[in-house]
Structure formats: C-alpha cells, structure tokens
Amino acid sequence: MTSSECEGWDNVACEGTDHCPPRCPRYVDDEGDAVLIRPYRESAFESLLKMYDAIETSTMALPPNDPDDREAWLRRLVTDGWNLIATRGDDIIGHVAVVPADAAEPEFAIFVHPAYQNRGIGTELLKHVVARAVDRDHNELHLNVSRKR
Numbered sequence: 001m002t003s004s005e006c007e008g009w010d011n012v013a014c015e016g017t018d019h020c021p022p023r024c025p026r027y028v029d030d031e032g033d034a035v036l037i038r039p040y041r042e043s044a045f046e047s048l049l050k051m052y053d054a055i056e057t058s059t060m061a062l063p064p065n066d067p068d069d070r071e072a073w074l075r076r077l078v079t080d081g082w083n084l085i086a087t088r089g090d091d092i093i094g095h096v097a098v099v100p101a102d103a104a105e106p107e108f109a110i111f112v113h114p115a116y117q118n119r120g121i122g123t124e125l126l127k128h129v130v131a132r133a134v135d136r137d138h139n140e141l142h143l144n145v146s147r148k149r
Contacts (some may be wrong), residue, residue: 022131029119032087037128040083044092048085049074051092051113062109077109082136084128086112086121098133098141105140112126 014128029037044080052063052070064070077083077097093116098108108129112122133141 004097005037005133021128022067022135023128025072027121027124029116029121029124031119033119034097035093035121035124036087037084037094037125038086038087040078040095040137045078047092048078048092048095048120051095054115055111056114063111081106081134084125084132086116086125086132090117094121094125098129098138105142106138107142107144110143 010023025037027037029035050070052074053067055063057063057065062073064073077099080101081097081099082101083095083097086093092113094110094112096108096110098106100106108120110125110129112125131143
C-alpha cells in the first residue's frame with residue numbers, strides 16, 4: 001500500500017460523531033489494502049452483479065448458477081433487505097444482505113469476491129452486520145449454510 005492510499009486512514013484517535021455509522025467504515029485488510037464498507041446503493045447493482053458473476057457456484061447453493069436466476073435473486077436481496085458492500089477503489093469485493101429488513105430475526109447472506117477471500121474482509125463485514133443489527137433493534141440474525149443444491 002502506498003502512502004497516498006493511507007492518507008486519512010489513521011483513525012486511532014477518532015471519537016466519531018452523531019453522523020457516524022455504528023462501526024467505522026474504513027478497514028485495512030490482512031494484505032494491507034484499504035477497504036471501505038458502506039451501505040449498498042441502487043447505482044451499484046451492475047457492479048455487484050459483476051462480483052457475483054465471478055463466484056464459482058458449482059459447490060454452493062447460492063448464488064444461483066443461471067445468470068437470469070442470479071440477477072433475480074440479487075434483486076430480491078437488495079429490494080427486501082438492508083445491504084452493505086465492501087469496496088476497494090471502484091471495485092465491489094464483498095456483500096452482505098440482511099432480509100427481510102423489518103424482521104426481528106432476519107437471515108443474512110455474505111459473500112466475498114474469490115480474489116479477496118482469506119483477507120479478513122468477511123469477518124469485517126460480519127462485524128458491521130452485528131453492529132448495525134443492534135442499531136436496528138434486530139433480536140437475532142440467522143445464517144443458513146448449505147452446499148450444492
């Protein structure tokens with residue numbers, strides 16, 4: 001990581017403000033790369049879909065293998081839930097969805113781009129989910145893990 005990438009990232013003394021999210025969105029992964037975790041916006045849909053297109057699905061139940069099914073599945077996640085994305089520069093490298101958004105005990109799904117796995121990004125996304133779930137008064141979160149369909 002170059003020094004220009006690090007400018008403004010030393011948040012050791014940060015005390016936050018009333019406008020801060022429940023957890024600092026800035027994160028440096030295990031490889032030293034700067035990552036920003038932020039709420040999903042509709043303008044990011046195509047980039048998010050592109051991330052899912054890079055995920056090998058032959059051994060997992062989700063995301064769906066078929067491109068049309070995958071797009072419909074992702075559309076449901078971003079419409080019915082609250083979502084966070086992890087970005088490195090302009091690239092989306094991780095996503096977590098909590099659905100349905102208004103449930104006391106929603107389910108969540110989490111994915112990290114294959115090129116960025118094993119760098120602590122999924123763990124950081126989970127920390128954000130827990131912090132925001134508490135902030136949103138969710139009683140519990142549920143995660144279902146399944147293999148190939």
